[in-house]
Amino acid sequence: MTEKLVYLVDDEEAIRRSAGFMLRTSGFKVESFASGVEFLKDVRDLPLGCVLLDIRMPGMDGLEVQQALIERGVAMPVVIMTGHGDVNIAVRAMKAGAIDFIEKPFEKAVLMAALDQAQARLDRSGQRRTNAEEAATRLKILTPREREVLDGLVEGLPNKTIAFDLGISPRTVEIHRANLMAKLEVRSLSEALRLAFAAADVDTPAD
Template sequence: MEEQKNTVVHIVDDEDSVRAAASFLLEMEGYSVRTWQRGTHFLAAAADEPLGCVIMDLRMPEMDGLEVQRRLHEAELYFPIIMLTGHGDIGTTVAAMKNGAVDFLVKPFERETLLTAVENSWSLFNDGGARRQRAVRAGALVQKLTPREKDVLSGLTMGLPNKHIALQLGISPRTVEIHRANLMSKLQTRSLSDALRVAFSAGVGRQMD
């Protein structure tokens, strides 16, 4: 593996099988992996831990991933965070991305999806100049959208499913699906997390916070 700017990965998940599987895949790629069974455990030790990518489950006993993320920020501990989520948690994960998470993965995740997310996490999190450049590019991409596509994108940034966006806009769910496919093509994105990243970089949805 090529030398990376940061090779430490913290896995925070209460499921033994998830920690074991993710650790195995990442260690095979040369990463140094540290695992944590609870968000509270990681939070208590974070100040003394090496800075690195954090793969954190959204739903955990004692304290969920959003609260861990919030408390890390309060303590000025800025780890690039990838949230692990179930299919029913997308709305909450959107909130995590608004609060600084760099990506999210839906369980169960594929090997290549995990590795790509980890490889991208540090560059997405760091470098203010690159972040400004992404904001300019994101704004230009968003300007290519039609007004209705922008409406659908705004709904996605709020974590709304297609049927709720359809109800809000007075159109059919199928029409929302078409607009969603078109806007993702225009934004040059392949996944919802990529589309959200472009939207947030361009400032879409921030007026709804």
């Protein structure tokens, strides 16, 4: 279970104070930022958490901050806070991947429901990341040649094509294939491929 951590990004001190109090009394750990620029400056060094992001801020607005997070590969779920009349902007944020948007002034139950959704996504992506790292670790026991054979299998190539590409005989490919499956302790090609696909997620930002 990922720690319930919320990054509250809003230029209004009153919102940071009231929403921060509401969250802390509901079991969340809260870090507040007075601007998107300030948040982005620190985001690389922050542990994973949910982002409660205001739409209308000077300097960079919420959509620009959200886009910057996407471009940097920061996989933190975002909940947008919006004032009355900004729903069309909030919908754009949802299309860009935001979990939900809540209108100010918001009720505690609405805020909690949105953050529960964000937390659930964080937990799922955290589990996927753990699985990916475990798979990548398992693949490290393969020799470079065994890894090349596995990469060919991942691409859906038959043994003969892999053999031709690597300049070895089909029989040698079969031997490498049997060896890599034994090392990975898998009983079928599909299990080996699942491991390879999972390991690829280490280099891919989580949902």
